[in-house]
Amino acid sequence: MSVTDQAFVTLATGDVYCQGALVLGQSLRNHRTSRKLAILITPEVSSGMRSVLRSVFDEVIEVDALGSADSVHLAVLQRPELGVTFTKLHCWTLTHYNKCVFMDADTLVLCNVDELFDREEFSAAPDSGWPDCFNSGVFVFRPSLKTYNLLLQFAEEHGSFDGGDQGLLNSFFSNWATTDIDKHLPFIYNLSSSAVYTYVPAFNHFGRDAKVVHFLGLTKPWNYKYNLQTRRVMQDSTTSGSLHQLSFLALWWNIYSASILPLLEKPQKMEESESEECKYTFNGVEIILKKVSPPVANSLQMPALPERTYETYPTTCSPEELIFKAQPVCEVEQRGSNVHLSESDRSSEQDMLHRTFQEASKLNEVTHAVSELSIHLKPEEPNAEDERRKWEEGRMDYMGKDAFEHIKKKLDAFLY
Numbered sequence: 001m002s003v004t005d006q007a008f009v010t011l012a013t014g015d016v017y018c019q020g021a022l023v024l025g026q027s028l029r030n031h032r033t034s035r036k037l038a039i040l041i042t043p044e045v046s047s048g049m050r051s052v053l054r055s056v057f058d059e060v061i062e063v064d065a066l067g068s069a070d071s072v073h074l075a076v077l078q079r080p081e082l083g084v085t086f087t088k089l090h091c092w093t094l095t096h097y098n099k100c101v102f103m104d105a106d107t108l109v110l111c112n113v114d115e116l117f118d119r120e121e122f123s124a125a126p127d128s129g130w131p132d133c134f135n136s137g138v139f140v141f142r143p144s145l146k147t148y149n150l151l152l153q154f155a156e157e158h159g160s161f162d163g164g165d166q167g168l169l170n171s172f173f174s175n176w177a178t179t180d181i182d183k184h185l186p187f188i189y190n191l192s193s194s195a196v197y198t199y200v201p202a203f204n205h206f207g208r209d210a211k212v213v214h215f216l217g218l219t220k221p222w223n224y225k226y227n228l229q230t231r232r233v234m235q236d237s238t239t240s241g242s243l244h245q246l247s248f249l250a251l252w253w254n255i256y257s258a259s260i261l262p263l264l265e266k267p268q269k270m271e272e273s274e275s276e277e278c279k280y281t282f283n284g285v286e287i288i289l290k291k292v293s294p295p296v297a298n299s300l301q302m303p304a305l306p307e308r309t310y311e312t313y314p315t316t317c318s319p320e321e322l323i324f325k326a327q328p329v330c331e332v333e334q335r336g337s338n339v340h341l342s343e344s345d346r347s348s349e350q351d352m353l354h355r356t357f358q359e360a361s362k363l364n365e366v367t368h369a370v371s372e373l374s375i376h377l378k379p380e381e382p383n384a385e386d387e388r389r390k391w392e393e394g395r396m397d398y399m400g401k402d403a404f405e406h407i408k409k410k411l412d413a414f415l416y
């Protein structure tokens, strides 16, 4: 039975975070949520990406970006880019819903979590870095213009102690830590990937019940590379991660390759001498499929840093349980590396992994021969439609491409 006055809500202020939002939305659909799916986006999100979002989300809502403009606190947090997370506050304006669950675009559900709607505002899980604070990546709230305005006023008067929404919301809902234990979501509803290796015994004990994974921190799933044929997440010198984390990353990429890639437009094909590449291009992001030749033994190549590769595959270790075993392909010390995902509906996860592989290989013939999949930030090169929209909305880039000298050059080229 579908519930139309409640929704899961996420946020993406650009095409890159949209990749995460799409995987989150798809994971909620895979686990048959009965609630609506809504996404807040800012004007930067390209029109191509908006139409992809519409195929996963029930509602795509454009809002203005809100920034904390607090470079000092953000520098302490070492995340200068997170001021824009104040945009999250717009979720309180969705008053056509009576209750919502906000989820960061870097989260992923592992099973149906509709029971979250039984909780009241403001419910959230502890932050693994400072457990008397909640993490603002997953929270239950009631849309209300009154609360929205109070939050804006509070932000204006007090700012945020970390420069992002999490500091602000913790100060605003400051009785969360002590007042009502029902508003403390269990940690399994917001399992931060870092906690996986900071407290391994607890992860081994409770991790099997994880319901939501949160890839918080600087490195997001889309910063890794993925091998479509082996279904392995590839690690190189620029990325790091524990074996557990790599299992969750592989799950993210499985959903991405099976369900999101097919929604994207047909890629452009590019031939190169050693590798064949094809690209899906949006304004802010390039998704590259690359056919990589296997390394030739004894070749005279520069020695590369060892690239550690892991794979995730279902085993039949236990009848009710599906166990994803992360296995290093190269010799890497492996301790307690099983990620257990229990619950009966978890078997759909297994089906999904099988489907993923089949669907991934059913992709067009270009994809078929491809092994490496990666997502890159693209230097902005807006298309004509987005450009027109920006002009119509009065958002010209006077200092950059819309500077007088550039416009004059175009006029000159047109006139002479």
Ligand SMILES: O=c1ccn([C@@H]2O[C@H](COP(=O)(O)OP(=O)(O)O[C@H]3O[C@H](CO)[C@@H](O)[C@H](O)[C@H]3O)[C@@H](O)[C@H]2O)c(=O)[nH]1
Residues within 6 Å of the ligand: 010, 011, 012, 013, 014, 017, 081, 082, 084, 085, 103, 104, 105, 106, 107, 135, 136, 137, 138, 162, 163, 164, 165, 166, 167, 215, 216, 217, 218
């Ligand atoms: O450029 C950006 C940055 C963030 N977001 C959105 O804001 C969320 C939060 O940013 P994220 O990079 O996920 O932050 P975290 O690494 O999770 O860091 C923590 O700190 C943030 C700032 O306080 C909080 O928003 C997070 O919930 C908290 O987990 C993202 O998931 C997106 O939904 C964007 O759309 N564009």
Ligand SMILES: [Mn+2]
Residues within 6 Å of the ligand: 104, 105, 106, 107, 137, 214, 215, 216, 217
């Ligand atoms: Mn996050």
